Amino acid sequence: HLSIRRQRQMCIRDSNKLSAKIAQIEAESSDLKSKLALEHDKAMRDPLTGLANRIAYDERLMTEFTRWQRYQTPLSLVICDIDNFKNINDTFGHKAGDKTLKIIAQLLTQNCRQSDFLSRFGGEEFTIVLPNTNKAEAMNFANKLRIIIEKSRFNYGNKSQTITISCGVSEFSEGDTTEAVFERADQALYDAKNSGRNLCLPG
Numbered sequence: 001h002l003s004i005r006r007q008r009q010m011c012i013r014d015s016n017k018l019s020a021k022i023a024q025i026e027a028e029s030s031d032l033k034s035k036l037a038l039e040h041d042k043a044m045r046d047p048l049t050g051l052a053n054r055i056a057y058d059e060r061l062m063t064e065f066t067r068w069q070r071y072q073t074p075l076s077l078v079i080c081d082i083d084n085f086k087n088i089n090d091t092f093g094h095k096a097g098d099k100t101l102k103i104i105a106q107l108l109t110q111n112c113r114q115s116d117f118l119s120r121f122g123g124e125e126f127t128i129v130l131p132n133t134n135k136a137e138a139m140n141f142a143n144k145l146r147i148i149i150e151k152s153r154f155n156y157g158n159k160s161q162t163i164t165i166s167c168g169v170s171e172f173s174e175g176d177t178t179e180a181v182f183e184r185a186d187q188a189l190y191d192a193k194n195s196g197r198n199l200c201l202p203g
Helices: 002-043 056-069 083-093 092-109 135-152 178-192
Strands: 075-082 115-124 125-131 153-156 159-162 165-171 199-200
Touching: 056 075, 056 125, 056 178, 075 083, 075 092, 075 135, 075 178, 083 092, 083 153, 092 115, 092 135, 092 153, 115 153, 125 135, 125 178, 135 165, 135 199, 165 178, 178 199
Parallel strands: 165 199
Antiparallel strands: 075 125, 075 165, 115 125, 153 159
């Protein structure tokens, strides 16, 4: 009887050890998953503004493009660029430039819908993917953003400055690729810059 009792105790002890080991492995696995998710999120974010970055933009645009191909609901793209950004850096320093990027990122975020996808594409350029939005609606939206930013005052030291943006807007149409739509919006942005800035043009 003693032997059977011992065997039972050993079995219980072994079972408890195994349960503890499994729990430890599960905890480590969960910790690793959390760390990987955090690293993935970091890799998809612009460290200065906290916005999605170009990698995240490419990923999301492909998702929206696939959805657009399937359901044929309108899809538009807006590219925004801060006007005369180099002058801000040259006149007030790079810290002022960074502050400008952060404030504009905040203003854009506050005025985008939840379904819109805003990213810092690079430098002083931002992209906004607009699902269920045609070109006319996207133009209205881009102009609303442009006016909001123009009306905001930016303070550098004791000086208050007006900052403006220019935008290029394009809508996906039959036979389009993501590259073609980006090129049209980018060309429209270039034309807006050459037409005096603080302007939104369709492409």
